[in-house]
Amino acid sequence: MNQHRNVRRARVMARVVGTIGIVAFSPVSASAQELVHRWSFDTLEDSVGNADITLHGNASLASGELVIAGGPVRTNYASMEIGETIASTGSLTVETWFTMNSAQEWSKLWMFGTDSGGYGGTPFMDFTPIIPGGLPSIGYHTVNGAEITTRGEPVAPSLPTGVAMLATVVFDDAADQIRLYRDGQLIDSVGWAGTISQLGNTAHNFIGAPVYFGDGSIDARVNEMRVWTGALTDAHIAANAANGPATPAVHDPRIDVPAEFSIETGGEAGSITIPITNLGTTGTLQVTGVTITGPDADFFTTDTTLPLVIAPGGEGSLELGFNFDGWSGEFGAQVEITSNDPFSGPKITNIAVKVALPDIEVPAGITQGPVANDAAPQTFTALVQNVGQGELILFDAEFISGNVAPTHFQQFKVVRDFIEDGPLYLAPGESTELEFTFDPSRILGTLASGYLEIESSDYTSPVLTIPVTVELQDSLPATTTPVLEHRWSFASDASDSEGGATAELLGETTVSGGSLVLPGGGLRTNMASIPVGLTFARSRSLTIEAWVTPASEDQMWRKIWMFGTPSTGPFAATYIDFSQRSDIPNQSPSLSFRTPGRGEVVTRGEPNPPMLPANVESHLVAVYDSENDVISLYRDGTLIDSVGWIGEMHELGITTENYIGAALLFGDADWGGTISEFRIWNGALSATQVASSRTAGTEVLPDLTAPPAGDGGLAIAKLAVRDGQIVLEEVSGLRAGVQYHLETGTQLNDFVPVAGSTFSAGGTIPTVPAVGPRRFVRIVEGAAP
Template identity: 20%
Template sequence: MKHQAKVWVGVISAFSISNPLLIHGELIHRYSFNDEAGDATGATLTDSVGGANGTVLGAGALFTGTGLELPGGNSNSAAYGDLPNNLISPHAAVTIEGWVTIDAGGNNWGRIFDFGSTQNDGSGGEITGPGNTNGGGTAGLDYFILTASRGGNYDQQRIEVRNEDPAGGGNTTIDSAVTTTFGNKVPFAVTWEDTGPGTSRINYWRDGVKLNIDAAVTSNLADLNDVNNWLGRSTWLNDGNLDATYDEFRIYDEALTGAQIEASRTAGPDTIVDLSDDPDNDGIPTVYEDLYDFLDPNDPNDAGLDEDSDDLTNLEEFEAGTILDDDDSDDDGLKDGEEINTHSTNPLEADSDGDGANDGVEVTDTTSNPNIADTDGDGINDGPELKGGLLPRDATASSPTMIHRYTFDDPAGPAVAGATVVDLIGGANGTIVGSGGNWTGGALAIPGGAGATADAAYVNLPNGLLSPLDHTTFEVWYTLRSSQNWGRLWDFGSSEGGEITTTMTGATQGQDYYICSASLGTNLGSQRHTIKNLDALAPGGGTGPVDGNEEPFDFANANEFDQEYHVVGVWTSDLNGGGQLTVYRDGVNQGTRTTTFTPRDINDVNNWLGRSNWTGDNYLHGDYNEFRIYSGAMNDAAVTNSFAAGPDVGPGGAALEITDITYNKNDDTFTLTFSSLPGRFYYVFSSTDLVDFSNEVEDLPSGGLQTTSGPFANPAPGSSRIFFRVTEE
C-alpha cells in the first residue's frame, strides 16, 4: 500500500476552485549547504539556481557535509547566513521552503529566516556584520520573518510581516504552537503573494501540516526593504541568534499550492520535484498520483472518478487540496463536495470563519452563517453565542446576569484601610487596602503612586470572582485625576509569590491576569485590554496553554483628567479551550481578538481595582463611580443601552426617579410612584427643608420597574412645604 494515512495537501477557497491550478512554480534560489565538512567562518553560501550567493558572517559556524550548522548566541558575534539584498521585494509572490534542525534552545526569538531592515543612521537599514554596524537603533523596521520560538518558548512560533520603513504600514502576526523536538529535522514552507494594491496573503506549513489559511497582510512584497536577508539572525538586533542546522533553503517566484508543497516535502531536501510531469495529461502530476494506489500516472480516466463519494472528482480534490479517499477531510460533519459546492465553506478547516463553531454545527443550526464569524454583527462571535444560549442572528441587547455590583456611594469621608466595599448584589464585599482613599459620597477616590513603594489605596475584591465563569463582562465608570504608568482599571489574577495582601511589596511580575489599563504605559491616548496565563494553578478547571504569552488588544482613545468614562470588557469562551476578548469605550466597540484560553484558566487570587499584578506599575489615581461583573456577555446593543443609562441604573432599568406625587386632602395622605428595579428594596424619606431627610416614611420591596408607596399619612401636618427622597438598598 502506498497510501496508509491521511495526506494533508493544500487549501481550498472560492478563489482557488474557480482558477486553474498553477502546476509549475519556478525555483529561483537554492542553497543546499553541501560543502565539505569543516569551518564555515566567512564561507560562501552557494545559490545553485540563481547565483545569488550568500556569506557566513560571525563566528562558530560549521559545514557538516550536508548542512550549515549555526551555533546560536549573541548577535554581536555569533554566526549567521547573510544572503544578498532584494531577494523578495522584486516579486509579486514567493514561496520560501526549507529543512532545518533546531539543535537547542536558550536564544529568545531565534529566527529561521528574517528578511528586512533595521533602524538606521543613514545606511538604509542595512547591517553588514555582527553587532550594530550602522550606528542606528536596534529595532527591526521592515521584515518578513519565521521564528523558531516566541520569546524563549520553542514550542511556539511566529510569522510576521512589518512595514514600518518608512513608518505607518503596520504589521501582521501569525502565531503557531507546534512542539519542537531538538535534533529533529523540520520541513517548512511559507507562501506570500500579493492580492491587490496594499494587500497580500500568507500561508504556512510545518512538517506537512498547514497552520494558517490566507492570513491577510496590509502591504505588498514590493513594500519590503529587504536589505538584511538573514538565516539564523533577527533584524531586532537584541534577539538571540538561532542554534540550528540548515539542510536546504529555497525561494520560488510563485505561491506554491498545498499539493506542490506536499510533493516537495515528500521528495525531501535533496530532490527537486518536477511538478509539471503529467504523462497522461489528466491535470494531476505524477509525483502526486504516486501517493495513492487508486491513481495511475498513465491513466487519464482516474482523474474523473470520485474515490470517496464526496461529490468531488479526484482532479477536483487535487485542485482543492482535500483528501482523495476521505469524504470529510476536516471532520466537521460535512462532505467535501457539500462544503465547496453548497455552502462555500473550507473543506480543510472545520471552522471556516474561525468563530468557535464547527461548520457542521452552523449549517445544521440554521441560525448562524458558517462563513461569517459574527452573523448578526452584535460584537459576539457565533460560537460563544451558540454555546452561551444566545441567538447568533439576533442583535438585540443581550441580558447577562449582573452578579456583583460596587457603587462606592458611602458617605463622604476617609476610605480608611480595612473599610468595606459593598457588593450590593452578590455579597462579595471587598476591602480598602493602603492609605489615601476617600469616599466622595458617590464615588471612591484613590490617590495613585509608585507601585513598588507607595502605601496607596486600592480595592481588594474576594478571590475566585472570575475563574468560575465561562463568559463574563466587566463594566466600570471611572474618572482619571493624573497620569500613572500602566494604571489599572481592573487587574484580576496572580503575581509572583501568589496572593498579595499588603502594599509596598516591591516590584513583582504578573503571572495570570485579566486586565484593562487606563493608559499604555504613560500614554493616556491608548489603553490595553489583555490576558495572560503563566500560573499553572487554574481553580476554574481551565486547560489552556500555560505559556506566559500575553494576548493583548490595544485601543486608542483620549483620556482627559476630571472627565468620567465608561469601559466594558467582555471575555467569552468557545468551550473548546479558546475564546474572544472585546472591549468598549463610552458605548463604542473598540475591537475584538481571539484568545487561546478562558476565564477558567486564571488563578484569580489578586482581584484588584486600581492596582497591577505587575506590582512595579503605578497605582491608579482617579475615582471609581461604579464597577460591575456579569455572568454572560454583553453585546453591542447591551453596552450601548448601559452607557446611555449611566452608572446608577442596572440593565433593563431606568434612573431612580419619583414620577408621580398625589395628595389627598380629604384624609391628608400622600401617594408616591417611582421607577425601580425588580428584586430591590427601597426607602422613602421626607424633609421640610431639603437638608434633614432623617424622617423615614416607609420601606418597601420593589414592585417591578415601577413601585408605589402609600397612601401614607402626611409626615409634616401643617407644614407649608414638604419634600420626599427615595433611596435604594
C-alpha cells in the first residue's frame, strides 16, 4: 500500500521546472496472446516456432493426425522442446483437437515438466482427459509446492470417446485462474496464484505420456495442437473452435499495450505516454474507452480524445495526465483499455509513478556571538542540506520579523541576491553554507533576534523559518544627557531635521499651516508612518514630546501615537502608545508600555488627570525613565500622571510599525487633530528639562543644562527610588540661608508635610518613603511644621 504524506502547496510550485524520466518499461503486452507453436501433423514440423515433433515408440503420423495407440508408460508418445517458451511466460494457452479411441484413466493428452526422480521436486503442468469417475483434469505443480487441479467441485462433465473435440486449457496469471474449455465453451476452472514461468525451462514436454507418474500412454489421435503465450479470451477461443483445426481465427485488428509502465518525476504535474500498437495487417484499431482504477486513480486523468484510431501495423499514443498536488511517495493505478479488437477483452496496464522529491534540512535555530554592540557588521552562515531524492531549488532567502516580538531582523541580511543571481540548486545529498550578516549598530540588550525565511521547492516545507539569535555585549557608555534623535517641525513637509526619518503620510493626512493634519476616521488609514524602530532598540530611557491639538474630546482609545511590532496576537506584541482618552473615570489620557516578557504597564491607575481639551494645543511629554523606574506624563510642563515601571526601552526591539495618529493593532479608529511639532529623545527628560522645553516652545530647542525659565523658583531636576526611599538627586533654585521642607501625597491635591524633613541649601536633602503605587514629592520654602 502506498504511503503518502499530505502537504500543503505553495506559490513556489509555479516555479518548479522538472523532467520526467522513464524508470522501467515492459515490452510484454498486458495479457498478450501470441501463437508461438503450431503442429498440424501433416508433418512433424512446428509451422510457427522451432519446436519440431519427435516420435517415440509406435507413435506415428497418419492422414494428417498424430496417432498414439496406448501402451506402457513413456513408450509410445511424442515430444518437443518448448521449455524456453514455458520459462518465459506468465500465462499460457494450449489448444488441442483430438479424439479418444478408448477411455484410459490417468493417461495424459499432454504433460510438460522436468522429471527430477521424485514428486516433490518435479515441476509440471498437464491435461488428463479421464480420471476415476470419468472426469477431465488439469494439474499444475511447482517444486515442493502444492498441486493445483480442477478436480474440486463443481466438476466438468466427462469427455466422450470416439468424438473429435477441441480442448482448450488456459493458465491465466492476470486472472489468477486455470480454465478448461470444450469446443469453445468453458466447462471447468480453479483459482491459481502462480505463473507458468515458475516451472522453469522444462526438459520433458510430452504428448500422450506422463513426465513423472506411471500412467500408460494415451489411446488417441491428435489432429492439431497450438501453444499460445498469454491467455486467450473467451471470444478468441470460441472463434478458433468455430474455425476448426485448419486455420486459426484471424485476429485483426489486434491491440498490443505494455503490461507495466513506470516513471519518476520531481513532483510537478505531468503526463504519461502509453504506446498502443495495432498488430493487425488489414483492420483499423479503435481505442474506445479508458478506465483508471486503484487507490490513487484520482490523481490521474485521460488526456487523449477517444476514439483513438490506429492504422494496421501502426502505433498510437494514449496520454494520461497526473497531478499529485504536492504529495510524495509512489503512486499506482490500473488502466483498463477497451477497443474493437475482436478477441481481446479490456487490456490492463499497470502504471506506477515515483515522486522523487527534494527534502530540505536546516538548523532548528542558530545562535552566534557574543558581538560587541559597537562592532562592525559580522558574517555568519546557515547550513542548508538536501537530504531528499530530487533536486532542491532555493528560490529566496531573507530575514523577516517573525511571529513573536521583539525582533531585530532589519539588522540581518542574506549575502546572496536571489533576484540578481537567481536560485540555488542542490543535488540530492548536496549542501550549502548560506551566508548572512548582522550589523550590531549600537543595539542594546543581551540578545538580538531575527527570523531567516527560506523558500524552496520542497513540497513538504516550501517555506521554512529559522530563528537566529546573536548574543550582544554592551560596549557603550551610559547616556547622561538626553539626545534629540528625531524632530519633525512640519513647517512645510514631513522631514526629520535630526535623524532623517522622513514621515510617510498615508490616506488623507497632510502637512498644512505648519502642522501635521490628521483627519481621523478609518482604521490604520489616515496616519503618518515614521521609520524610527532602530532608535527604540538603541535606548534605555526614552522621551516623546509633541505639541498636540485634538479635533474633539470624543476620541475614546484613539492613539495620538503608537509604536511597536504586532504579532499573532496582542499579548505577543511589543508597543508603546498614547491614547487621548480612556474609559476610566475622568476620561483621562493613557500611556502604555508592553513587551511579551513584562506584560503591559499603563498610567491608568488612580489618581487620574482630566481628559485633554479639544481645539486647545497641549504640550505633551511622555518620559520612560529606566534609571528611576517610572513612566511619567507631562502636560504643559507639569507632571499630571505617572506609574512605576521596571524595564528599558530597547526591550521593544526594532519596532516595525510606528504610527502617528493610528493604532498598530486593536480596532481603534484613527485619531483626528493637528500636531505642530513631534520629537523623540534618547534618554529621560527631567521635570526641569520638560519645563524648559515647554517654555522654549516649538521654535527653539531647550538648553537642557539651564535652570527653568521664569522666576528661578524651586525645581526637582532628578530623583530616584532606592531601598524603598525617594531620593532627590538634583534640585535647582535653592537659596543660601533659606530653610525648606518636603511634602508628599498620592495625588496632586493632597500634599502633607513630611515630619523632620527640614533642610537648608547645601545640606543633605531628606528622603521620603516610597509607599503605595504612586507618590508625589515637592519642596516647600520654610521649616516643617
